[in-house]
Amino acid sequence: MHELAITKDMLDLVLEQAEKAEAKEVRKINLVIGEMTGVVDECVQFYFGFLSKDTLAEGAALSFTMVPTMARCRVCDKPFELKEFDWICPYCQGKSIEIIAGKELFVESIEVE
Numbered sequence: 001m002h003e004l005a006i007t008k009d010m011l012d013l014v015l016e017q018a019e020k021a022e023a024k025e026v027r028k029i030n031l032v033i034g035e036m037t038g039v040v041d042e043c044v045q046f047y048f049g050f051l052s053k054d055t056l057a058e059g060a061a062l063s064f065t066m067v068p069t070m071a072r073c074r075v076c077d078k079p080f081e082l083k084e085f086d087w088i089c090p091y092c093q094g095k096s097i098e099i100i101a102g103k104e105l106f107v108e109s110i111e112v113e
C-alpha cells in the first residue's frame with residue numbers, strides 16, 4: 001500500500017505550497033508518475049479523496065501524466081521504450097542498457113484559487 005504514503009507526502013507538499021501562495025483552495029494538482037514506480041493512479045485518487053478532507057485541497061482535481069519506461073542502449077546509444085522483461089536493445093540486441101525515464105514521481109504544478 002505504498003500509494004497511501006505517497007499520496008500523503010504529495011498532499012503535504014501541495015498544502016505547503018498552497019499556504020505559501022495564500023490560496024483559498026486548491027483547484028487542480030498535476031502529477032507525473034513513471035511507469036516503473038508501480039504507482040496506480042486510481043489508488044492515489046482514492047487515498048486523496050479521504051486524506052484531503054477538510055483541507056485546502058478538498059475537492060481538487062487530480063491530473064496524472066504517466067511516463068512510460070524508457071531505456072537507452074549502451075552499445076548503440078539508441079533510446080527505446082522498455083517493455084516488461086525485455087531488457088534487450090531492439091536495434092542491436094545489446095544487453096547493456098540503462099533506464100532513462102520511468103522513475104518519475106512528483107507534483108508538476110498546482111492550480112489554486
Ligand SMILES: [Zn+2]
Binds near residue numbers: 076094
Ligand atoms: Zn543497441
